[in-house]
Amino acid sequence: MGLLVKGKWHDQWYDTEKTGGEFIREDAQFRHWVTRDGSAGPSGEGGFKAEAGRYHLYVSYACPWAHRTLIFRALLGLEDVISVSVVHPHMLENGWEFRADKTFSTEGPEPLYGFDCMHQVYTKAQPDYSGRVTVPVLWDKQRETIVNNESAEIIRMLSSGFWDLAKAPRDFYPEAMRSEIDAINEKVYHNINNGVYRSGFATRQDKYEKAFQALFAALDDVEALLGQQKFLAGDTLTEADWRLFTTLVRFDAVYVGHFKCNRNRIADFPNLSNYLRQLYQVPGVKETVHLDHIKHHYYYSHDTINPTRIVPVGPELGLDAPHDRGEV
Numbered sequence: 109m110g111l112l113v114k115g116k117w118h119d120q121w122y123d124t125e126k127t128g129g130e131f132i133r134e135d136a137q138f139r140h141w142v143t144r145d146g147s148a149g150p151s152g153e154g155g156f157k158a159e160a161g162r163y164h165l166y167v168s169y170a171c172p173w174a175h176r177t178l179i180f181r182a183l184l185g186l187e188d189v190i191s192v193s194v195v196h197p198h199m200l201e202n203g204w205e206f207r208a209d210k211t212f213s214t215e216g217p218e219p220l221y222g223f224d225c226m227h228q229v230y231t232k233a234q235p236d237y238s239g240r241v242t243v244p245v246l247w248d249k250q251r252e253t254i255v256n257n258e259s260a261e262i263i264r265m266l267s268s269g270f271w272d273l274a275k276a277p278r279d280f281y282p283e284a285m286r287s288e289i290d291a292i293n294e295k296v297y298h299n300i301n302n303g304v305y306r307s308g309f310a311t312r313q314d315k316y317e318k319a320f321q322a323l324f325a326a327l328d329d330v331e332a333l334l335g336q337q338k339f340l341a342g343d344t345l346t347e348a349d350w351r352l353f354t355t356l357v358r359f360d361a362v363y364v365g366h367f368k369c370n371r372n373r374i375a376d377f378p379n380l381s382n383y384l385r386q387l388y389q390v391p392g393v394k395e396t397v398h399l400d401h402i403k404h405h406y407y408y409s410h411d412t413i414n415p416t417r418i419v420p421v422g423p424e425l426g427l428d429a430p431h432d433r434g435e436v
């Protein structure tokens with residue numbers, strides 16, 4: 109675990125000292141958009157036109173943010189349009205690595221440049237880059253640079269920019285529902301998606317408890333909401349649901365134990381657990397869920413939290429059990 113400072117790799121854990129024990133996530137720095145015609149998107153520069161074979165995604169199967177992009181690539185039928193490299197689940201002194209390992213079906217150096225480490229992708233794009241080296245990353249093979257490393261934006265450009273190239277184009281951020289989607293995303297991001305990290309990476313009791321209370325208050329609200337409507341923003345499945353899904357599917361296996369989010373499991377919430385199974389069973393989705401990568405990444409990589417690096421064997425999640433929330 110580390111970060112780049114002016115293009116040089118430094119092996120160091122998150123510094124929560126200067127924020128009084130609170131984990132604060134850094135904003136992603138590459139914010140360009142792939143668009144249908146190459147015009148500029150909502151942020152960054154233009155010049156990134158959607159084309160088959162031009163873009164590459166760097167992901168971790170363990171990472172909930174990267175997982176969003178894999179789900180969108182699968183649901184939209186973009187597998188033949190955007191290639192993917194998967195990092196090894198253990199994120200250690202070199203950060204994310206491209207390492208061949210039969211246990212996790214990962215491959216050796218990434219295919220574009222033969223790099224062993226994700227930080228080399230960042231310095232290829234920007235030799236003096238300073239900041240964290242995170243996944244997902246959407247790479248442009250033509251301009252040899254990072255288009256974007258913010259998952260919330262990558263999923264939007266996968267459905268909007270790549271519309272003409274998708275086998276199953278679908279709008280998960282429909283114009284008429286944007287205010288509902290934005291409102292629920294805001295709540296889910298701070299309290300749930302990032303809330304589990306704020307709980308697990310806190311280094312002071314009060315900061316942990318604050319994150320824990322906000323997390324379970326938000327889960328209680330979502331549980332009640334799902335008792336009244338089919339999906340988070342109404343009766344249509346939207347990006348808000350997929351953004352929550354990647355946290356829910358990791359919750360009982362990792363966040364309850366490793367991040368001490370243990371008031372309840374998702375399995376204890378009737379609506380949330382039913383909804384989790386409903387989303388997991390959408391065709392194409394379960395193939396994107398790799399619980400071996402998920403459990404090994406967190407329990408093995410974060411030795412400040414789990415110094416023995418023992419990875420728990422359970423729990424049985426039963427995600428293939430029936431649900432009664434209907435078709436999506």
Ligand SMILES: N[C@@H](CCC(=O)N[C@@H](CS)C(=O)NCC(=O)O)C(=O)O
Pocket residue numbers: 109110135136168170171172173174240241242243244257258259260
């Ligand atoms: N805002 C980013 C966050 C991505 C992120 O933090 N990814 C984690 C993996 S779950 C990572 O790569 N962390 C490495 C680090 O912080 O050094 C996004 O949503 O794309």
